[in-house]
Amino acid sequence: MSNLPVCGPEGPIRATPSGRPSAVRAVLFDFSGTLFQIGTYADRIRAALSQPVDDVAMDRILSGLEAGLSDPAVVAAQPARDVSSQAHRHAFTTWYSSVPELAPVADELYAQLQAPEHWVPYADAVSTLDQLTAAGVVLGVVSDVGWDLRPTFARHGLDHYFTSWVHSYQHKTEKPDPALFQHACRELGVEPxxxxxxxxxxxxxxxxxxxxxxxxxxxxxxxxxxxxxxxAVLRLAGLSGLHG
Known part of the structure; x- marks a missing residue:
């Protein structure tokens, strides 16, 4: 049965018994840009090329990557890129290869994307996960991605916080498909x-x-x-009185 309220023109027809939303019992987190961020493109490109790249050349390469986002071949590779590991790799290596200097190292740049050591947790990630877990809130990861994220979390000591891992490529679909969120909720034993x-x-x-x-x-x-x-997540979960 759906957890969405039945609504008429003026709003919900039937309110919850308390008139207030239920308590947050679980939090699902995205990966990139939410709990982790990868190193800069400039650093990754220099590492992949294994040679010095001056600022002028780097600006040219980075401008080429920005322009590549409009390249027809790159655009064509993006839809449904997260539904399989093959599609994900193809989408990114096609983009990297749109820059002539990067075409020979497109596979290396993609390997960096999967490498745990290239990802850095945000400074407030651990304290947030600590406080949620201490309060009994169960946690999961739901990410549009082309590889298993657990080694990255493990390298940084964050894997033990999570009891559900939902990777889009393993389910052959992408957010916001309800199947991904519903699968995580079932694994965590909570209602949406x-x-x-x-x-x-x-x-x-x-x-x-x-x-x-x-x-x-x-x-x-x-x-x-x-x-x-x-x-902000702590406040939304009703834990605003706690501080890391």
């Missing part, structure tokens, strides 16, 4: 109405609301290792 989805994509992560979950979308642009603003 008691679950909060946290991410950085308005359509994909915010789309969890269409499946009966609550959702919180973080603003874009946080650099690797910076404070992400995850204290």
């Amino acid at each position: 109405a008691s679950t909060l989805m946290v991410g950085d994509h308005p359509a994909k992560d915010g789309g969890a609301a269409g499946s009966g979950l609550r959702s919180y979308v973080l603003p874009a642009g946080a650099a690797a290792g910076s404070v992400r603003g995850l204290d």
Whole structure:
């Protein structure tokens, strides 16, 4: 049965017994841009090329990557890129290869994307996960991705917080498909109405609301290792009195 209220023109026909939303019992997190961020493109490109790249050349390469986002071949490779590991690899290597200097190292750049050592947790990730877990809130990961994220979390000591891992490529679909959110809720033993989805994509992560979950979308642009603003998650979970 759906957890969404039945609505008439003026709003819900039937309110919850208390008139207030149920307590948050579970939080689902996106991966990239939410709990982790990868190192800068400039650093990754220099490592892949294994040679010095001056600032002028790097600006040219980075401009080429930006322009590549409009390349017809790159655009054509993006739809449904997260439904399989093969599609994910093809989408990214096609984009990297749109820049002549990067075409020979496209596979190396993609390998970096999968490598746990290239990802950095946001500065407030651990304290947020600590406080949620201490309060008895169960946690899961729901990510549009082309590889298993557990080794990355394990390298940084964050894997033990989570009891559900939902990778889009393993389910052959992408957010906001309700199947992904519902699968995580079943694994955690919680109802969607008691679950909060946290991410950085308005359509994909915010789309969890269409499946009966609550959702919180973080603003874009946080650099690797910076404070992400995850204290907002604690407030939404009713833990605003706790501080890490």
